[in-house]
Amino acid sequence: MGKTYKIAVLPGDGTGPEVVAEGRKALNAAETKFGFKLEMTDFDFGGERYLRTGEILPETAADDLRRFDAIFLGAIGHPGVKPGILEKGILLRLRFELDQYINLRPVRLFPGVDTPLKNKGPEQINYVVVRENTGGIYTGTGGISMKGTPHEVAVQSMVYNRFQVERCLRYAFDYARKFGKKAQGIADVNTLALVGKTNVLTYVFDLWERAFHEIGEKEYPDVKREYYHVDATCMYMVKSPEWFDVLVTSNMFGDIITDLGAETQGGMGIAAGGNINPGGVSMFEPIGGSAPKYTGQNIINPLAAICAGGMMLETLGELEAARAIENAVRDVTATKIKSLSAGKMGYSTSQVGDLVAERV
Ligand code: IPM
Numbered sequence: 539m540g541k542t543y544k545i546a547v548l549p550g551d552g553t554g555p556e557v558v559a560e561g562r563k564a565l566n567a568a569e570t571k572f573g574f575k576l577e578m579t580d581f582d583f584g585g586e587r588y589l590r591t592g593e594i595l596p597e598t599a600a601d602d603l604r605r606f607d608a609i610f611l612g613a614i615g616h617p618g619v620k621p622g623i624l625e626k627g628i629l630l631r632l633r634f635e636l637d638q639y640i641n642l643r644p645v646r647l648f649p650g651v652d653t654p655l656k657n658k659g660p661e662q663i664n665y666v667v668v669r670e671n672t673g674g675i676y677t678g679t680g681g682i683s684m685k686g687t688p689h690e691v692a693v694q695s696m697v698y699n700r701f702q703v704e705r706c707l708r709y710a711f712d713y714a715r716k717f718g719k720k721a722q723g724i725a726d727v728n729t730l731a732l733v734g735k736t737n738v739l740t741y742v743f744d745l746w747e748r749a750f751h752e753i754g755e756k757e758y759p760d761v762k763r764e765y766y767h768v769d770a771t772c773m774y775m776v777k778s779p780e781w782f783d784v785l786v787t788s789n790m791f792g793d794i795i796t797d798l799g800a801e802t803q804g805g806m807g808i809a810a811g812g813n814i815n816p817g818g819v820s821m822f823e824p825i826g827g828s829a830p831k832y833t834g835q836n837i838i839n840p841l842a843a844i845c846a847g848g849m850m851l852e853t854l855g856e857l858e859a860a861r862a863i864e865n866a867v868r869d870v871t872a873t874k875i876k877s878l879s880a881g882k883m884g885y886s887t888s889q890v891g892d893l894v895a896e897r898v
C-alpha cells in the first residue's frame with residue numbers, strides 16, 4: 539500500500555466546483571492505478587460563504603489548512619462581491635500566511651491545441667515560469683495621503699529582501715536542474731533565465747541579479763544562466779518561445795508574463811499553477827478564475843484544473859501518477875477535443891473529465 543495524503547479541497551466560486559469535480563476524477567483514477575490514497579476534505583471558502591456569513595476567511599483558516607499535505611483550489615471570485623475583496627482576503631492571504639513563496643507556472647502547448655503564435659508548436663512552446671509569490675509590490679507596502687485633494691499621493695513599493703530573493707532563486711535553480719530541458723533529454727544544458735528590469739529598477743533588480751549570479755556560480759555551476767528584461771521577455775515569448783527553459787522573476791512581472799504565456803499555450807482553459815511552499819503546504823489551481831457566465835452549464839473546460847491536480851501529485855512526490863495525468867491530458871487534446879474554449883470543446887465538462895480519467 540502506498541502513502542496517504544491529506545488534501546484540502548477549496549472548490550470556491552463560479553465554475554470552480556465543476557472543474558474541481560473533474561480534477562477529482564483524474565486524481566481518483568491515479569490513486570487506484572498507482573496505489574496511494576488521497577483523503578479529501580472540502581472547505582467552502584469563497585464568495586457564496588462571504589455573502590452568507592460576512593466573513594471572508596475564518597481566523598483559523600491558515601492553521602486548519604496547515605494540517606494538510608496539499609490544497610486543491612478551484613476558483614475565487616464572485617460577481618456579487620467587489621473586485622479585490624476575495625482575491626486579497628482569500629487567495630493572497632493564504633499565499634502569504636502559508637508562505638507559498640513560489641508560483642510555478644508551466645507554459646506548455648499540448649498536441650492538437652491551437653496557439654495564436656504562427657509556426658510554433660509543442661516543441662517551441664515548452665518552458666516554465668517560476669514567479670516569486672509573496673513579496674514585491676504584492677506586500678502592499680505604501681499608502682495614500684491627502685486623498686481626494688489635488689495633492690493626493692499614492693505609493694506602492696516593490697520591496698524585496700535578500701532572504702526572499704535567495705530562496706526563490708534557489709528553488710528556481712533546483713527546478714531547472716531537475717526538470718530543465720537537459721533533464722528532459724531535449725537540450726545539452728539546463729538553463730535558468732532571470733527576468734527583470736535592471737535598466738530602470740536599479741535597486742531591486744540589482745539585488746536579484748547579484749544574488750542570481752552569486753548563487754548560480756557557487757551552487758549551480760551546471761545550470762546555464764541568462765538574463766532578459768521583462769519587456770523583451772514579452773517579445774520573445776511571442777517571437778521565439780523556444781529560447782526559454784526555466785524563467786525566474788518577481789511577483790508582479792511573473793503575474794503579467796504568465797497571462798501572456800497562458801494565451802500562447804491555448805488560453806486559460808489549460809493553464810495551471812502551483813502556489814508552493816517547499817517546506818510546507820502548497821496550493822494548486824487552474825489560473826483561469828471563476829468564469830461566472832459559464833457557471834452550472836457543464837461547458838467550462840476542466841483541463842486546467844486537471845493539470846493542477848497533476849502538478850499537486852508531482853509536488854507530493856507521486857511523479858509517475860503526475861506523468862500519467864499529463865499524458866492523459868495530452869492524448870485528449872491530441873485526439874478528442876476540438877477547441878479549449880468553453881462550449882466549443884465538442885464535449886461537456888464532465889465528459890472531458892471522463893476522457894482524461896479513462897486514460898489515466
Ligand atoms: C493570479 C491572479 C492573482 C494575482 C489575483 C487574482 C490576486 O491574477 O493568480 O495570477 O495577481 O496573483
Ligand code: MN
Pocket residue numbers: 793794797
Ligand atoms: Mn494573474
